[in-house]
Amino acid sequence: GAVVSQHPSRVICKSGTSVKIECRSLDFQATTMFWYRQFPKKSLMLMATSNEGSKATYEQGVEKDKFLINHASLTLSTLTVTSAHPEDSSFYICSATQGTDTQYFGPGTRLTVL
Amino acid sequence: SQKIEQNSEALNIQEGKTATLTCNYTNYSPAYLQWYRQDPGRGPVFLLLIRENEKEKRKERLKVTFDTTLKQSLFHITASQPADSATYLCALVLDSNYQLIWGAGTKLIIKP
Numbered sequence: 001g002a003v004v005s006q007h008p009s010r011v012i013c014k015s016g017t018s019v020k021i022e023c024r025s026l027d028f029q030a031t032t033m034f035w036y037r038q039f040p041k042k043s044l045m046l047m048a049t050s051n052e053g054s055k056a057t058y059e060q061g062v063e064k065d066k067f068l069i070n071h072a073s074l075t076l077s078t079l080t081v082t083s084a085h086p087e088d089s090s091f092y093i094c095s096a097t098q099g100t101d102t103q104y105f106g107p108g109t110r111l112t113v114l
Numbered sequence: 115s116q117k118i119e120q121n122s123e124a125l126n127i128q129e130g131k132t133a134t135l136t137c138n139y140t141n142y143s144p145a146y147l148q149w150y151r152q153d154p155g156r157g158p159v160f161l162l163l164i165r166e167n168e169k170e171k172r173k174e175r176l177k178v179t180f181d182t183t184l185k186q187s188l189f190h191i192t193a194s195q196p197a198d199s200a201t202y203l204c205a206l207v208l209d210s211n212y213q214l215i216w217g218a219g220t221k222l223i224i225k226p
Contacts, residue, residue, distance in 0.1 A: 043218040093158070
């Protein structure tokens with residue numbers, strides 16, 4: 001149980017385009033979903049926290065107009081990287097919680113912006 | 115300043131031995147601490163959680179200790195196997211908002 005999926009697993013796009021990443025909790029309803037970014041050999045950096053039906057809470061330094069988060073249902077959250085640039089290339093990971101102590105992580109999405 | 119430190123150097127352990135990883139933190143008062151495993155190109159996988167009032171937690175070959183006086187957690191893998199090779203991350207949770215504060219992880223290599 002407690003499986004979280006992400007789609008796509010890898011995406012390559014041209015600079016200036018927008019990319020949408022989906023995060024789904026497959027067998028449970030997620031009260032809260034988190035979006036992280038991770039650089040090679042670095043710790044996970046929390047970007048934002050989202051609760052179903054409400055606006056996401058962004059961490060300091062994360063541009064909310066750049067990284068659009070939609071949490072339309074208890075099983076789906078999306079992250080859209082708008083007007084992507086090469087510096088946005090990274091590994092993006094989502095996680096979900098049922099309101100307990102444990103976060104369940106998706107497998108991650110590798111974004112490469114050319 | 116607040117920080118979480120894990121050994122940035124890779125840890126090489128002979129198969130069958132016990133691997134011990136360290137997580138130190140400063141200027142935090144965590145409600146609990148978690149350990150995760152991360153394989154290359156994959157998201158973290160939850161392993162164990164230990165609360166501030168618990169000294170030790172076990173799960174199969176895994177053991178975690180939590181010393182709030184030393185501000186340190188130790189993560190042990192007994193009878194280590196090559197399949198245990200991965201990066202292990204510790205994360206603190208400060209309160210009930212479920213946000214995790216992460217260490218950078220320690221890469222563990224178990225040699226056959």
